[in-house]
Amino acid sequence: MTTEIRRKDRVMKTSREMEILLEEAEIGRLAVATKDGPYVVPVNYLFFGGNIYFHSALSGRKVESIRTDARVCFLVDQVGPQVIYEQKCGVSQIYKSVICFGKAEFVEDMIERRAMLERIVQKYLPASLSMDEQNIRMTAVVKIVIERMSGKVHDFSPSHTVVFNRFHPTQSTEGQQPPVK
Numbered sequence: 001m002t003t004e005i006r007r008k009d010r011v012m013k014t015s016r017e018m019e020i021l022l023e024e025a026e027i028g029r030l031a032v033a034t035k036d037g038p039y040v041v042p043v044n045y046l047f048f049g050g051n052i053y054f055h056s057a058l059s060g061r062k063v064e065s066i067r068t069d070a071r072v073c074f075l076v077d078q079v080g081p082q083v084i085y086e087q088k089c090g091v092s093q094i095y096k097s098v099i100c101f102g103k104a105e106f107v108e109d110m111i112e113r114r115a116m117l118e119r120i121v122q123k124y125l126p127a128s129l130s131m132d133e134q135n136i137r138m139t140a141v142v143k144i145v146i147e148r149m150s151g152k153v154h155d156f157s158p159s160h161t162v163v164f165n166r167f168h169p170t171q172s173t174e175g176q177q178p179p180v181k
Contacts, residue, residue, distance in 0.1 A: 012151030022047035025076035032065035052144040107141040
């Protein structure tokens with residue numbers, strides 16, 4: 001089942017826009033199918049060479065789910081403030097998001113596994129760390145081969161006024177553009 005994005009005005013216009021968010025976002029959310037239904041888990045990840053990589057223990061719910069059904073969904077987002085403006089219900093959210101659909105596969109080649117683990121670690125910890133061979137053997141690296149993706153963005157505009165809320169208690173920035181994380 002493929003559904004068209006309803007809000008055409010919020011569709012990211014280019015694949016490069018989506019790739020930039022995939023490169024910059026801190027955490028991704030991996031969705032897999034289990035025998036008990038959908039399962040979503042946050043993961044540290046790397047977008048590299050048009051694919052998504054993440055590491056995991058060698059066993060567990062997500063690993064077993066991928067072994068059973070390689071189809072996955074992966075989401076990244078950057079959430080900005082809530083805003084008020086003169087349309088529809090008058091409240092909205094500033095955001096960017098990309099959702100990817102693809103197939104997950106385990107990286108078995110130890111040279112590629114080491115390289116991807118090093119790149120993942122460098123994304124989060126720029127200082128170099130040496131990787132022990134034992135740790136590499138005991139860590140799964142999963143590659144998601146993206147089959148399709150889409151992105152949405154709701155940018156801040158002069159007609160928006162940032163509002164206080166319990167999750168983001170920031171100052172009101174009427175007429176100013178707040179950063180999206």
